[in-house]
Amino acid sequence: MKFLLILVVVLVGVWLWRTSRPSSPKPDRQQPQAAPQPLEMVSCAFCSVHIPSVDAIQGKQGVYCSAEHLHRAER
Numbered sequence: 001m002k003f004l005l006i007l008v009v010v011l012v013g014v015w016l017w018r019t020s021r022p023s024s025p026k027p028d029r030q031q032p033q034a035a036p037q038p039l040e041m042v043s044c045a046f047c048s049v050h051i052p053s054v055d056a057i058q059g060k061q062g063v064y065c066s067a068e069h070l071h072r073a074e075r
């Protein structure tokens with residue numbers, strides 16, 4: 001009888017753990033992690049080349065691939 005009680009407690013604990021998780025992996029559900037995009041690409045406002053947003057230089061009229069294009073576009 002004691003073993004049955006422990007088994008029920010463990011099963012309830014596992015059930016609570018599974019239901020409390022915000023996003024359990026399901027094959028029929030589209031996860032954002034399925035198509036990871038580590039870098040957001042932006043287009044240079046001067047030469048239109050695509051660069052990672054972390055490398056982009058923010059200007060008043062847009063983002064640029066280099067400081068030179070920032071100065072040439074916004075001087």
Ligand SMILES: [Zn+2]
Nearest residue numbers: 044047065069
């Ligand atoms: Zn550029």
